[in-house]
Amino acid sequence: MKLSLFICLFLFFFIPLTSISQADSLELQLPKASQAEKIGLYKKLTIKYSEIKLEKAFDYARQGLALVNDSISKDAGFFYLLLGKIANEQGNPQQALRYYNKTLEVAQALNYELGIAKSFQNIGVTHIRMGHYEKALKHYLDALNIYQKHNKNELVIGILNNLGTLHSCHLKNNQKAKTYFEQALDLTKNNDDHNFKSYILTNIGEMYLRQEAYEKATASFSEALSLAKKENNIQVIVNILKNLSAIHLAKEEYPPALQYAQESLEIREKAGFSLKIALEYLHHGNIYEKLGNNTTALHYYLKAQETALKIHSTPQLVKTYEALHRFFKKTKQFEKGYYYLCLYTRYKDSLFTTEKSKQLQQIQTKFDVENKQKEVQLLTNSLQIKELQNQQQQTAVTTLIIGLLASVFILSTAIFAYIHKRKISKALEEKNKKIATTLQEREILLKEVHHRVKNNLQIVASLINLQHEFGNKTPPQEVLQKVQDKIEAMVIIHENLYKKGDLSSISFKTYIERLSSYFKTSYALSEQGISITTDVVDTPINIDTLVPCGLILNEIISNSIKHAFPPTHNGAIMIKASLSDQGCTLAIKDNGIGFPKDFDPTKHKDSLGMQLIKGLSKQIKGTLSITSDKGTTYTLSFPLSLE
Template identity: 50%
Template sequence: MKPSIWLFFLFFCVQLTAQTDSLEQKLVEAPIDEKVNIYIELTNKYSKINVDKAIGYAKQGLELVKEKNNKDTGFFYLRLGYLHNYKSEHSNALFYYEKALEVAKHMEYELGIGKSYQNIGVTHVKMGNYDKALDYDLKALSIYEKNNENNFVTGIVANIGSLYSCRLNDHENGLLYYNRALELSKEVGNEEFRSYVLGAVAELYVRQEEYEKAKSTLKESIEIAEKLDYLKVVVSGFSNLSQINIKENKFKEALVNSKKALKMCLELGYTEENTSLYLTLANIYEQLGDVKSAELHYEEALSVALKSKVLPQLSNVYQALYQYTGRKKSYKESYEYLLKYNTIKDSLLDKEKDKQFKEIQAKFDLENKEKEIQLLTNENRIKALENQNQRTSQVILIIGMIALIIIILTLFYAYKNKQKSHTTLTEKNKVISQTLKDREILFKEVHHRVKNNLQIVSSLLRLQYKFGNHKKSQEIIQEVQDKIQAMSIIHERLYKSSDLSLINFKTYLDNLLTYFKTSYNLPEQNITVTTAIDNIELDMDYLVPCGLIVNEIIANSIKYAFHDNSGGNINIEASKSGDQCILKIQDTGVGFPNGFNVHEAKSLGIMLIRGLTKQINGTVKITSNSGACYNIVFNVT
């Protein structure tokens, strides 16, 4: 953050402290009615600088009014829910929001009921209850639209967009709601909401891997938020910039942005973003080779997630720890984290929740259509009655005819709309049905490929046994593990990909090289790996053999190419021209011994490279000038 912003924030805190000291002095002698207003002011002021103190004053104020059902009681309940959410204490937040809902219903205060529904929905999102969240959001939206509360409509529309995009991976519907929220924020002149929604749109672009769009949108969001001193959005902006830096392999820039975001969270008392920020920093430090710092930040992430008890955050931490301990070869610990991750993941992906979610959305859409038709009919009747009282009998006759035509057209339009909606719904159902069939076929295909890969693993074990008599058992296990890991990464990428048939070759190799760096501790051996890889999409029929070839060549170079810790470089290049792919791997090591004949070599490594190349109908050329060089050419059909 710019120095001027920090100075302004410091000056703002000093001013607030002076004001709160004055208010605290008034509490001593003030009558009860005045004390309630003072507690409201103190709660609002401390909400920005000290969350725990704000909670304390809100509870004291609540003690004075909790026997009454009025707006002051509702304010304290809503504020306590809001503050507990900031502390990631979502069960407590839900309790206070439900209390606020009871008060609003008792008062028959519709706007208060809408605010309570909206905040309960936000809390259910944080707890992973997405079906309940959508139900409450839609209830709140109906109330706000009925009362023409455009500011609140803007917020709830943005929440629904976030629910679709972030939680259900439905980016199309998410973007529709976000764009509507941006238009509404412009109409009502709410720049604070605009900065928030722009940040949400940027996150959507990140998930779609449109990083330039994401960075541009984030910069606009941060600029608006800094002008308004909307620090929560500034924190989120720096956090998202860090994620983009990581995707672009700019780890030093990512480290700077993540540290900025975490520092602001800690200073302001926010805890909601802390888990993801600690995980991000741990990942960055691991990429930079700082293992000690990485482990410290993984431990901090787990501590914060356990304390908050937020299932989506805890799931992310366990997944990250399972993968990290696996790379460290702490397999018992890795297995324990995997069990914990799967337990939470299964609870979040409950099929019944998804079914309820769609039923709620369909019910809401149907009710809205019926209300729109009724509203149009009522408006036309009112217009007809008003005109009838102001005109002569001749004019009345004309207006009656016009009104009749309008009603007929309206009914015809409504009928056509209903037919169109029915046709659209039928088409969507067909698409959904076909999609389910396609996914079933794809899952069968995946299981078939997994079976094939297990057969490959079995064959590799037999070959390792046959050729490994002269090797230590530990070395044999390491070689087998490398080959299995090369295939495991493929299935990990498939699990994360929306396309179950193709995987990006560059992304796959980046993951494989990260494994090698950690597994073989390459920085200590003074070995570097450089890459120049085009954007190539491969299916598993090509990716598995290519992965095993790369694994075998890199493992051979690490073991045999560099003597006495002299270090060196391994360079990997991959390009595609038409249907032809060229894979070149070269090291700066000692090369092959004099008189070594590649075609007559009987080593397991060379036989595997030749056999796997033949499997993809390719050719391999192995030379030894300044180090070993492998040129593999194959066609992708």
């Protein structure tokens, strides 16, 4: 087996060198060739370099297209087709779709039905990569009708394989997928080209892998690998090696999983396949992390990030940032973990991401489990009582039988049984009281949570409404950023509440530090030359005071970041909080340009931020003062407990 693997790898590495040599020979013919001959040479060069170097293949296809005088010709359609395939391989489906639509326009203008069908098929592949599965299905079925009309069995095999993959991977209809795969395999019996069968068997193996039918998957992959080696199909081979690695990883067999992954990555890098190479690096990082080699795991995770950024693949970036967040959280590097969590969240399409839904499901599951445990405990107590009652009945029967013979023994046993029963009853009574108390506390806590959430949702709704009324001339992106900042100020409060388990108060110092970290990360303050420092007394503050305080801080800090500092000015924002007999004094100072002379910000009625600051200060019975000397200073004094 090792010998055959060595031969296979040797062939894979030798073939690119041969392709380069052939490509060099074609390049030498270009200077002396006529325009028509150059078009033919550019076609061949594009095909050759698409196997070894996608960037150069793309460049030659563009040059060849530029030489075509007639934009509605088979030559133009051919180059558009190649450009679309290269764009897909480079991870740019939007660009690929544009080229394939050009190919379709040419084929329709020429009334070339097979060209139309091939365009439909390639457009379907691209829609899958963009997540448009219903559109992909329509284009695949349109292509299938044309291929069947012209009795093109090889093309019918390919589109049936595409339909099987679509139903298995994305439409989650394995029965339909199996039907399409079996139809395709039947047609390969009359075809000597093993590539078709290897593709189909690979897709069948992937279907079984998703169903966790590992034995069936391995059998399909092994047969496909044998056929792919005969045809020297590098793409199929690297895909099969990756899948075999995934099987061993799922079975927690990490050394063979790593071996197959390394073979797949080495061949992929050598062949220049860049589309999924970031996912290969993630796969390597995951295996090394399972093996406990965190240094090597991090190396591959960062390499995945670099590659995904290079090819501008948002889906791969999301997976990479999620992996890095999980890795740094696991290794207790929380600052880096939070950084990558922010990046991961930023790239998600909606506020309620899949991860949030998963977390909510975990919370619900935990709650259900706790209830089940309580029910089990109550049932156990009931069984114990019944068992004790049975023991007492047996003791009574025994006592009656031997009563006349051992009256002293009977009396002693009765006394012992009575004392034992009292102890058990008392213990059960105490346990029941504890359970009742716990249930009551849980109910009160749950009501308090609902109350807090309702109040804060009302605050969020009011803030959004105010932002809408005051933000008619503000760009939508800036409005959304302001709303996000306000919501984040409240999110930090709830996060601290749930971690602490006490809904009455939160550390003022911890909250301000977390809010400062959010602004540093969200606004990239280090890149703007702006710093935030804190000097806050560590005192608990109840949530009814902290929510308005947090919103006031949010308005002042965001206002300083946006308006206080000129572009070339190194800005500094200082937050200080101290205690006195009268309560707490909070000061927020910046070294910016300050307010214009004779300008009173407290009388500026068109500013939503200032209206919020004044209104929230009154809500917590605070006193607000603003001074503008070498910057701007906001000083807020408020009592620590509100009636």
